[in-house]
Amino acid sequence: MERKFVVNDMVIRFANVNGTGSASANDMFAKSIFRMGIPITPKNIFPSNIQGLPTWYEVRINGKGYLGRKAGIDILVGVNPQSFMRDVKSVKSGGYFIYDNSKPLHKEYIREDINYIGIPMIKLAMDNYPSARLQQLFKNIIYVGALATLIDADIDVIKSVISEQFEKKQKLIPPNFQALELGINYIKEHYDYPIDVKVEKANNVGDSILIDGNTACALGAIYAGATVMAWYPITPSTSVAKAYETYAKKLRIDKETGKKKYAFVQAEDELAAIGMVIGATWGGARAFTATSGPGVSLMNEFIGLSYFAEIPVVLINVQRGGPSTGMPTRSQQADLISSAYASHGDTKHVLLFPSNPAECFEMTAQAFDLADRLQTLIMVISDLDLGMNNHLSPPMKWDDERKYDRGKVFTEEQLENMTEKFGRYLDVDGDAIPYRTYPGTHPTKGSFFTRGTSHDEYAKYSELGEVYLRNVDRLADKWDTAKTMVPPPELYDVNDDKKSLGLVFFGTTTYAAVEAMDLLQEQNIAINSMRVKSFPFTKEVETFISEHDKIFVVEQNRDAQFRTLLINELETNPSKLIKVLNYDGTPITAQTIMSQIIGMLEPVPAELN
Amino acid sequence: MSYLKPLFHHPSLKENKVGYVKADYEGVISTLCAGCGHDSISGAIVQACYEVSLEPHRLAKLSGIGCSSKTPTYFLSNSHGFNSVHGRMPSITTGANMANKHLIYLGVSGDGDTASIGMGQFVHAIRRNLNMVYIVMNNGCYGLTKGQDSATADFGSISKTGESNPYNGIDLAGLALELGASFVGRSFSGDKSQLVPMIKAAMSHPGFALLDVISPCVTFNNNKESTKSYSHVRAHIESTSEFDFVPEEKAIEVDYAAGDSAEVELFDGSKILLSKLAPDWNPTDKFTAVNRLHEAKSNGQILTGLLYINPESKDLHSMLNTSDKAFNAMDETDLCPGSMELEKINQGLR
Ligand SMILES: Cc1ncc(C[n+]2csc(CCOP(=O)(O)OP(=O)(O)O)c2C)c(N)n1
Ligand code: SF4
Ligand SMILES: [Mg+2]
Numbered sequence: 017m018e019r020k021f022v023v024n025d026m027v028i029r030f031a032n033v034n035g036t037g038s039a040s041a042n043d044m045f046a047k048s049i050f051r052m053g054i055p056i057t058p059k060n061i062f063p064s065n066i067q068g069l070p071t072w073y074e075v076r077i078n079g080k081g082y083l084g085r086k087a088g089i090d091i092l093v094g095v096n097p098q099s100f101m102r103d104v105k106s107v108k109s110g111g112y113f114i115y116d117n118s119k120p121l122h123k124e125y126i127r128e129d130i131n132y133i134g135i136p137m138i139k140l141a142m143d144n145y146p147s148a149r150l151q152q153l154f155k156n157i158i159y160v161g162a163l164a165t166l167i168d169a170d171i172d173v174i175k176s177v178i179s180e181q182f183e184k185k186q187k188l189i190p191p192n193f194q195a196l197e198l199g200i201n202y203i204k205e206h207y208d209y210p211i212d213v214k215v216e217k218a219n220n221v222g223d224s225i226l227i228d229g230n231t232a233c234a235l236g237a238i239y240a241g242a243t244v245m246a247w248y249p250i251t252p253s254t255s256v257a258k259a260y261e262t263y264a265k266k267l268r269i270d271k272e273t274g275k276k277k278y279a280f281v282q283a284e285d286e287l288a289a290i291g292m293v294i295g296a297t298w299g300g301a302r303a304f305t306a307t308s309g310p311g312v313s314l315m316n317e318f319i320g321l322s323y324f325a326e327i328p329v330v331l332i333n334v335q336r337g338g339p340s341t342g343m344p345t346r347s348q349q350a351d352l353i354s355s356a357y358a359s360h361g362d363t364k365h366v367l368l369f370p371s372n373p374a375e376c377f378e379m380t381a382q383a384f385d386l387a388d389r390l391q392t393l394i395m396v397i398s399d400l401d402l403g404m405n406n407h408l409s410p411p412m413k414w415d416d417e418r419k420y421d422r423g424k425v426f427t428e429e430q431l432e433n434m435t436e437k438f439g440r441y442l443d444v445d446g447d448a449i450p451y452r453t454y455p456g457t458h459p460t461k462g463s464f465f466t467r468g469t470s471h472d473e474y475a476k477y478s479e480l481g482e483v484y485l486r487n488v489d490r491l492a493d494k495w496d497t498a499k500t501m502v503p504p505p506e507l508y509d510v511n512d513d514k515k516s517l518g519l520v521f522f523g524t525t526t527y528a529a530v531e532a533m534d535l536l537q538e539q540n541i542a543i544n545s546m547r548v549k550s551f552p553f554t555k556e557v558e559t560f561i562s563e564h565d566k567i568f569v570v571e572q573n574r575d576a577q578f579r580t581l582l583i584n585e586l587e588t589n590p591s592k593l594i595k596v597l598n599y600d601g602t603p604i605t606a607q608t609i610m611s612q613i614i615g616m617l618e619p620v621p622a623e624l625n
Numbered sequence: 626m627s628y629l630k631p632l633f634h635h636p637s638l639k640e641n642k643v644g645y646v647k648a649d650y651e652g653v654i655s656t657l658c659a660g661c662g663h664d665s666i667s668g669a670i671v672q673a674c675y676e677v678s679l680e681p682h683r684l685a686k687l688s689g690i691g692c693s694s695k696t697p698t699y700f701l702s703n704s705h706g707f708n709s710v711h712g713r714m715p716s717i718t719t720g721a722n723m724a725n726k727h728l729i730y731l732g733v734s735g736d737g738d739t740a741s742i743g744m745g746q747f748v749h750a751i752r753r754n755l756n757m758v759y760i761v762m763n764n765g766c767y768g769l770t771k772g773q774d775s776a777t778a779d780f781g782s783i784s785k786t787g788e789s790n791p792y793n794g795i796d797l798a799g800l801a802l803e804l805g806a807s808f809v810g811r812s813f814s815g816d817k818s819q820l821v822p823m824i825k826a827a828m829s830h831p832g833f834a835l836l837d838v839i840s841p842c843v844t845f846n847n848n849k850e851s852t853k854s855y856s857h858v859r860a861h862i863e864s865t866s867e868f869d870f871v872p873e874e875k876a877i878e879v880d881y882a883a884g885d886s887a888e889v890e891l892f893d894g895s896k897i898l899l900s901k902l903a904p905d906w907n908p909t910d911k912f913t914a915v916n917r918l919h920e921a922k923s924n925g926q927i928l929t930g931l932l933y934i935n936p937e938s939k940d941l942h943s944m945l946n947t948s949d950k951a952f953n954a955m956d957e958t959d960l961c962p963g964s965m966e967l968e969k970i971n972q973g974l975r
């Protein structure tokens with residue numbers, strides 16, 4: 017009888033102990049699958065801890081290119097006895113549990129409906145490597161070899177990935193190869209292989225790259241000319257700062273003098289971090305910070321200052337699970353309202369919603385132009401899933417003709433030739449955006465006094481009601497100007513001419529939503545979809561919302577915050593906006609979206625039958 | 626409400642070397658209480674900038690929130706100013722300084738703004754040796770919120786409310802010394818002859834220069850039982866030395882008797898001359914400064930003058946090794962690595 021294989025469609029989960037070197041082995045495995053031309057979605061599921069606690073690494077392998085998380089584990093590599101019970105339970109019926117059989121598996125872990133593949137990982141490692149540390153490290157490579165053989169991965173590709181990884185530590189290559197072979201040979205000698213889920217070389221990744229969103233944001237900032245990066249460590253945003261520093265060291269050192277064309281300042285807290293950014297952009301540099309919910313909470317007073325005194329700021333907000341310290345190593349989209357309306361008084365802020373690393377790069381770069389153009393704070397709203405996990409992404413692009421848009425700034429010459437009085441908050445051309453000057457520009461013209469107190473067109477303090485109104489109403493007009501400058505939504509193939517059903521999503525919900533669109537189509541459910549890329553909502557968003565009768569709003573928080581923004585900003589009738597939510601800290605899946613939508617469509621309306 | 630002072634300049638007012646008269650360094654008319662110490666400090670700032678012939682746009686003035694932090698509107702109208710939020714002036718100044726290392730940054734704060742809400746940022750600006758002049762207009766109370774004791778109010782000092790302060794006061798100069806500040810001075814708003822040269826020297830110093838200036842609040846903390854009142858300060862003031870600042874190009878002709886004078890050369894070639902030095906005290910030796918401070922305190926004296934200067938000070942830009950061209954003058958040609966480099970990065974991620 018011919019065996020039937022499921023090809024290039026599986027979820028593999030590695031259950032490890034953090035701090036044991038498993039992360040790099042797992043990464044090399046995932047990268048090898050990617051090198052075989054098969055789309056992958058790796059996810060680290062890690063604790064807020066440095067050593068000793070359970071950690072998981074999950075890779076979805078999907079030839080069709082669906083990049084969202086998928087529930088149900090086909091193969092679990094369980095090398096952490098602490099989490100065995102949970103791990104065994106998490107395997108899909110008919111799936112595989114790969115474990116270290118150096119010691120026998122306790123019978124409480126035995127399930128009738130899954131397959132067990134024991135490999136004496138520790139024993140093999142002890143027989144072949146001298147020290148405990150090496151044994152632990154190479155145990156990881158042993159299971160990679162075994163797993164690769166079981167799913168028929170290309171061993172040569174894995175070897176080339178290993179060789180690249182240790183390019184600078186050539187001595188480590190032979191023992192890594194040896195460990196790989198130990199795993200391969202053990203499977204070949206003891207098991208029937210490949211198993212019924214396997215991979216096959218394909219050509220489905222095109223020119224894609226594998227990169228995490230935080231690195232892409234950092235590169236976007238470097239390309240956009242950010243010279244000051246002020247930050248305070250917090251998961252999941254820390255790696256934005258780290259990547260900025262790493263790449264700035266490579267790309268921003270003056271070749272002749274060896275001096276740095278950037279200042280990387282680890283601040284004493286988030287208040288100071290954003291204060292430094294405000295000071296730097298006030299001084300005429302491009303500057304940014306990166307943080308997460310607790311940091312944004314601390315920055316609120318300064319955020320109001322940047323709004324009211326009209327000082328550009330770029331803030332990369334990598335969301336994690338809240339409230340409070342919440343789930344610091346899990347992902348959510350739960351800081352939408354607190355970002356959109358951060359600080360006291362009437363304030364609103366421009367938000368950009370990247371959905372993959374290429375957009376993290378582009379939108380971060382764009383945020384600098386928008387911040388300078390609109391003279392206000394721009395937040396790039398990312399999240400832990402996008403920021404810290406590697407994603408299959410289109411390559412990052414830069415057009416060498418592209419010039420930085422520094423917005424309305426008077427130069428020394430312009431000031432010199434100016435006959436009228438300079439008014440820092442004077443709207444001279446009707447777009448509600450005034451001109452600014454940098455300190456030090458001109459000896460007698462263009463100086464002004466920046467303040468967070470109410471001020472007139474000439475930056476003079478005033479508590480007169482009419483002066484205050486002129487100013488805040490102009491800021492509202494500027495908000496309207498912003499609507500014409502932020503990126504419009506992406507509208508997907510319209511397949512519902514009657515415009516009865518709509519689907520709205522943004523950011524990391526996109527992967528699952530795109531897959532859900534296909535699943536719904538398979539069920540003959542016609543639905544039009546829109547991916548929102550920015551706040552304030554542009555005309556196109558408004559049109560889509562007003563044209564559709566029933567709109568599913570997909571997001572990853574409990575209170576449907578995005579839906580609240582739609583209701584609040586567009587005065588949409590709440591009853592037509594239906595919540596589709598996932599907020600347990602794990603990225604939303606297509607199945608979740610589909611089943612919630614179908615559940616809410618019951619009973620099936622006549623026109624869909 | 627503030628209003629502009631008449632621009633009319635008395636013809637006899639002398640232009641300084643860069644062609645400005647003293648009025649060019651003034652600001653709008655103060656709205657502080659008549660007699661407030663802060664106004665005298667504003668006057669000293671104007672005097673110092675005029676005398677060193679600073680072009681007004683070469684300086685940026687920044688502050689937090691409080692009566693003291695309002696003062697930057699009352700001096701240097703031709704300089705960019707930034708009245709930020711309560712206690713956070715140091716971070717704004719840090720950023721501004723990163724953007725353009727070629728300006729002088731003058732920060733003004735109050736004792737509430739610095740010693741309570743802003744303590745964290747104050748301490749870290751010192752730690753980074755940020756190149757700035759940091760003036761604390763120290764009145765021992767929160768003037769703007771109507772006179773509550775501040776963290777610099779001395780133990781046992783009695784404010785207008787009649788309550789004796791039960792807490793130990795924070796000595797900002799002592800703290801700055803402890804933290805390694807590279808220039809520490811203390812003065813009194815009523816002593817212009819000391820304050821003006823001290824501001825000049827602080828502006829020449831390449832690093833963090835703290836000037837803790839006692840500045841009585843006439844409205845809430847000027848009763849004679851308050852240790853920050855005019856009468857108390859005048860009665861207990863004691864100075865480390867007499868103090869003069871000599872800009873780089875002036876030859877030094879003053880002669881002091883050996884043993885009681887000292888001369889400190891600053892980074893830009895200017896000199897600080899100290900005469901009638903207190904015994905056992907050396908302005909470049911932190912330990913003697915710390916000892917003198919403690920001694921004065923236990924004798925109930927208020928020690929003023931230059932307390933410490935590190936002539937080898939290296940500021941944050943030197944520590945970070947930033948380029949000489951100011952960041953705010955850089956554009957895509959200086960900063961953007963270009964598409965070829967990006968393609969290389971992409972390639973490395975495949
Ligand atoms: C976040 C915040 N909290 C409280 C205040 C209210 N407030 C304004 S000024 C001030 C104290 C100022 O004292 P100080 O710095 O000593 O200045 P002074 O008025 O004495 O010169 C306070 C508490 C504020 N503006 N912001
Ligand atoms: S309240 Fe005190 S500190 Fe404020 S202006 Fe009046 S005297 Fe000065
Ligand atoms: Mg005070």
